[in-house]
Amino acid sequence: MTITFTVQPADRLPDPEREQLLAAPAFGEVFSDHMISIQWSLQNGWHEAQLAPYGPLLLDPATQVFHYGQEIFEGLKAYRRPDGAVVTFRPFAHAERFNRSCERMAMPPLPEAAFVEALELLVATDRAWVPEQPGYSLYLRPFMIATQRTLGFYGPSNAYRFMVIASPAGAYFQAGAKPLTVWLSEDYTRAAPGGTGAAKCGGNYAGTLVAQAQAQQQGCDQVVWLDAAERRWVDEMGTSNLFFVYGSRLVTPELSGTLLPGVTRDSVLALAAELGYTAEEGRIGVADWRADAESGRLTEVFSCGTSSMITSVGHVRSKDGDWTVGGGRPGPVTSRLREELTGIQSGERPDPFGWVHKIA
Template identity: 65%
Template sequence: MTTAQKLSFDVQLSDHARTVAEREQVLANPGFGQSFTDHMISVDYTEGEGWHDARLMPYGPLTLDPATSVFHYAQELFEGLKAYRQVNGSIATFRPYANAARFNASALRMAMPELPEDAFVESLELLVQADKDWVPTTEGHSLYLRPFMIATQPALGVNYPSRDYKYMVIASPAASYFSGGVKPVSVWLSTEYTRAAPGGTGFAKCGGNYAAAFVAQRQAVAQGCDQVVWLDAVEHRFVEEMGGMNLFFVFGDRLVTPALTGTLLPGITRDSIIAMAGELGLRVEEGRISIEEWQAGCESGELTEVFACGTAAVVTPVGSVKGADRAWTVGDGGSGPVTLKIRDELVGIQYGSRPDAHDWVHKIC
């Protein structure tokens, strides 16, 4: 089916929604991705019929055949974005059509059907409207939205992708991604493992990329670091991304970020920072930076700050770097002024306290 297919959602509200007291208990300390709201979205796809049975329904478990394709061949993908309580009390999300476009780019790479972009955005709107009381009012908190698609045909065999799929959206109130709020993180340079190679699925937001990253993240933690930094698959010298986040390197008023070569996730936050940099008096270059250049730049003082960015973590400073044969500090190890300026501007737009010159904020209710 083409992305022009029009979907109509049925709405079934839950008879067992959490009480106000139960909800407030969760919202008082939501963590990240630990608790989920009362409803979810489900849409089915059948080859030859297209998308059908679109519905908002009570949150609950799925029943799948043990032979379901997603269990055996990992044919699945997901997205991540947030709903924000605005300063005026309304609720909005941030650039949902950009997420819809990236969702479909991932779907094409994973041999899965595209979802109409309007249906993607409508599914978010319906879920947030149904569970609007789950959108936190605490400063810096938000409602994390997780759209995803899985292959549901019960069949074994790798000759052809699944004929059946399910698209879903679930939601989870979220505090800061890193415990302790905004503070510099330490990173481990992974030279033993590779996240993605040219021609692979590095640009797609599919679960296999993240599953393959767990061993290196565990290694980073064992080395006393918060996150792993991935290097290129050929020389293991050039920086690509950090965990599930893109990286920026600050040289005065010049920002350098690894170019999108097919092995990096094209982050929505990354793209937003590039677009608004000029308004903040900054220049952006997309290119390559090696670990040697990173270390030398910090030691000479030319490279003053490094930060990671993504939907979950927003903008997070990198304070120190560690590898198998090296270690160094970025700047003074703290949160630099450029990093904080970018974060404040972006968060201000998302929560409605600063002007939205790019029309990125999408009001929901």
């Protein structure tokens, strides 16, 4: 499938104003000059692909996404390397996951080549918005919404709109930052077997806000989700996957259909094996987390995701008590994996997996 984009150039923000915004961008608050839009309908399939000035959308109040929540999204980053080259990280993996979300939410898949072409066009056009500072990036948000105008709930929408917007982002993890403190959610669950836990849809996030607020009330940075059936097994943390480190052995909760199959998670599994660690998927019980941390058998815990990359988890709070992992300090395995992964993205380390995708 070939998609031809029409281009409507935007009035670019003057260089001094853009540079001021790039100096310390708040995540998701500032956006680049352009956006991508592609329409889909039963009659025409994918059509009306365009690069246009970033701006508001005009949607009817009865547009289906407002009432029945048929919506999905992705998140990935573009990086500027010291030699000036701009790259993205594993865009085809994100395209593949996007289409898995489409399948679960009864939405039309977008060809992976078209997904990546849309990213390339937006990043190439708004190249000046990719920050130069180490650790900074241009965050890319592809998403799709149901656009049929109806309040009738007869089935999937007969029209959709795929879009991509971009937002400069600072370094999420600062050197020397203290590990996260997390709250075990026992009152709420994120997903249940047969649900939408493995899809990256907005409803999954809306349902987590009350638990995240509870975590903040407990003085915690993030919430950790447990399985819906027994409230015994660890699923994931907030919007990130979790890894448990036992010396040189890494374990991450297995993909059961209730947690998101993170691209960073998959990258860590491959990278850990390449570095000589044992990396595996399994089940982690809360009781084991606590007992192994207190005995010292569990040496580190870290989260991983596109936004936060790899971040140490040092303290756990729950209704049944608190405990600390690894003395509450970032561990050597966490630090090495973070350095290696960011090094691949920045070009400071070799890329044996072919993950980096250069923007022409």
